[in-house]
Amino acid sequence: MKKVFLGLFIIIFLAGSVWIGQYFYKKSTTDPVVYKTEKPFYTNIVKKTVATGSIVPRKEIQIKPQVSGIVEELYVEAGQTVKAGQMIAKIRIVPNMVSVNNAETSVQTAKIAFSQAKQELDRQKQLFEQKVIAEQEYNKFLLEYNLKKEDLTSAENNLQLVKSGTSKRTGGSNVIYSTVEGMVLDVPVKVGASVIERNNFNEGTTIAAVADMKSLIFEGKIDESEVGKLREGMDLNLTIGAIENKVYKARLEHIAPKGILEEGAVKFQVKAQILLEPGDFLRAGYSANADIVLDQKENVLAIKEGLLQFGKKSKDSVFVEVETGPQQFQKKLVKTGLSDGINIQIVEGLKAEDKVKVTEAATPDKQS
Structure with missing residues (x-):
């Protein structure tokens, strides 16, 4: 019986010895950790915020009748250009x-x-x-x-x-005329429809909406965290979803003094004048995004923001690891400037020829 236990012990001992030997052999043949490096580069850094909104005419007028009755004739349709005093519609009076x-x-x-x-x-x-x-x-x-x-x-x-x-004396009050010059955006009534005159107790039925499409503005909303950085006169770049590969210039001209609570966040309305070029035509109601440039730096030394490391003791201790020899790195404090969320300006601490350690390690096989 003792010989059996002794044999089992020897077998277990030998198996354990083999396993330990294989473990240390694999450890000794494992490739060492290799860190990638990146060099600083010169680039333009633009810090901006985005406001979402739509394109609307600066002046949009709703034409309403002076008498109640039934639309007998319509002389215009949406998209047509009209002049001030041009006939829009004729109303047939239903006498009381x-x-x-x-x-x-x-x-x-x-x-x-x-x-x-x-x-x-x-x-x-x-x-x-x-x-x-x-x-x-x-x-x-x-x-x-x-x-x-x-x-x-x-x-x-x-x-x-x-x-x-x-x-005979005053002419026809049943004929509706355009009060402004512009483009007819909408004719919400049809021939045969009943309309109500405008008065002190009723705003009346809209016969047509006329707007000056040569003067358009962008109306949007921006979060309260960004509104303090805005000022009137700032340049905007408008991108319209319906028009691809085209950026329109605009100039900020109004920031609402009071915010509106929407979906748990306070937002402020902004308005910007759209600077149209000859031949440009935009339709009212287009949804648009406005990139508002808060600050920008041109041709400055920068690195990827993810390369920065931060000390635990002091919030101001921002540093990177610079290569001093093959896979040998030294911490170096840097002073940063403007950031766009991807790249960050380096004011002091680095040169263009320095190699900055990428904190994500890689093996030689992964590098190749």
């Missing part, structure tokens, strides 16, 4: 029967009064010609006649306005 009845009664009353004034004037004229009455007395009846005549004309015009929306 009570108003028509009152207007007709007023006309009849004015006719009776005018007829009576005319008869009296004719009678007084004969007396005046016979020199029975003085001219001053005759002029009183002439004045009364003219007043009654004017009342009749006014009553007839009022009746015509109630029925058709037009009058």
